Amino acid sequence: MIDLRSDTVTRPTEAMRRAMAAAEVGDDVFGEDPTVERLQRDVAALLGKEAALFVPSGTMANQIALLVHARPGDEVVVSEGAHCAWYESGAGAAWAGVQFVVAGAGPVFDVDALEAAVKPRVYYYPRTSLVAFENTHNRGGGRVLPQATVEAVAARARALGLAVHLDGARLFNAAASSGRAVAELARPADTVSVCLSKGLGAPVGSLLAGDRERITAAHRFRKMLGGGMRQAGVLAAAGLHALAHHVARLADDHAHAARFAEAAAKSPRLAVQRPETNIVMVDVPGDPRDRPAEALAARAKEAGVLLSVFGAARLRAVTHLDVTGDECARAGEALASLAGG
Ligand SMILES: Cc1ncc(COP(=O)(O)O)c(C=O)c1O
Numbered sequence: 001m002i003d004l005r006s007d008t009v010t011r012p013t014e015a016m017r018r019a020m021a022a023a024e025v026g027d028d029v030f031g032e033d034p035t036v037e038r039l040q041r042d043v044a045a046l047l048g049k050e051a052a053l054f055v056p057s058g059t060m061a062n063q064i065a066l067l068v069h070a071r072p073g074d075e076v077v078v079s080e081g082a083h084c085a086w087y088e089s090g091a092g093a094a095w096a097g098v099q100f101v102v103a104g105a106g107p108v109f110d111v112d113a114l115e116a117a118v119k120p121r122v123y124y125y126p127r128t129s130l131v132a133f134e135n136t137h138n139r140g141g142g143r144v145l146p147q148a149t150v151e152a153v154a155a156r157a158r159a160l161g162l163a164v165h166l167d168g169a170r171l172f173n174a175a176a177s178s179g180r181a182v183a184e185l186a187r188p189a190d191t192v193s194v195c196l197s198k199g200l201g202a203p204v205g206s207l208l209a210g211d212r213e214r215i216t217a218a219h220r221f222r223k224m225l226g227g228g229m230r231q232a233g234v235l236a237a238a239g240l241h242a243l244a245h246h247v248a249r250l251a252d253d254h255a256h257a258a259r260f261a262e263a264a265a266k267s268p269r270l271a272v273q274r275p276e277t278n279i280v281m282v283d284v285p286g287d288p289r290d291r292p293a294e295a296l297a298a299r300a301k302e303a304g305v306l307l308s309v310f311g312a313a314r315l316r317a318v319t320h321l322d323v324t325g326d327e328c329a330r331a332g333e334a335l336a337s338l339a340g341g
């Protein structure tokens with residue numbers, strides 16, 4: 001099987017497993033795990049923030065950010081299709097008690113769209129307290145946000161008294177694609193989350209970074225959500241290994257996504273988005289009421305290719321550490337031949 005459902009399907013390499021086995025550990029709820037401490041220090045430095053907190057998942061990192069920045073009843077401005085509004089089981093409403101307001105259309109929104117989304121400060125409106133970006137943007141097809149727009153929106157948000165969070169689950173992909181350092185991409189944000197378990201290939205783990213005061217607050221919320229882990233150094237060691245060995249190779253994943261896209265686009269019946277990073281969106285012909293994407297995904301599976309159904313007429317392919325460029329090209333060819341011409 002060529003598994004392109006997600007970059008989360010990777011299995012730890014032998015070298016990563018050795019690093020995990022050799023990790024020095026302690027009880028991290030007591031603040032005594034040296035490997036977790038090192039990971040948190042290294043990631044904070046990499047992102048240009050004062051502190052970072054190791055958490056089990058990207059979802060928990062985002063949810064903690066909402067708890068840190070907003071109060072129940074507040075509004076959070078997000079892009080269309082934002083992960084925290086689509087894929088976190090309604091947690092923003094359940095735990096932080098926030099509601100989401102979508103600014104503009106598509107993965108990027110500008111200052112005008114922000115202004116239109118922010119409610120006046122009158123008591124009967126929800127209080128807008130936070131703007132959340134997503135870079136790269138998952139539902140936006142792995143799109144890298146234009147940094148000048150992010151900076152302009154963040155500056156306006158700050159002037160309006162709003163905090164800024166960056167969901168950087170795939171921030172290292174954005175850095176690889178744009179040639180900018182992750183610290184530069186993170187600079188406009190008060191808090192930034194990054195995932196080790198996606199393109200970086202670690203089995204578990206994300207970090208939330210920001211200033212010391214916010215990360216101290218985040219530490220308490222992590223415990224409240226049940227995210228305090230004990231000898232978590234075993235997992236942190238996988239993250240440290242990933243940062244040392246799997247960042248430079250992300251450009252390969254992007255090249256492999258381009259090969260998949262090029263091969264899939266040989267079918268004139270498929271509308272294939274040109275990838276900027278490791279995600280390729282493919283629109284499938286047919287009446288969306290017949291759910292043509294499901295039918296094509298089922299046929300692709302029979303042909304040995306696993307894809308995600310991302311809408312009634314949309315498929316998503318994601319490249320990662322465990323698929324080669326040739327496999328990606330073969331998967332694209334198989335999809336094109338199934339779709340026909
Ligand atoms: C943009 C984005 N943010 C957050 C997450 C959540 O990460 P996790 O699956 O570790 O909860 C994902 C997962 O795919 C994601 O794509």
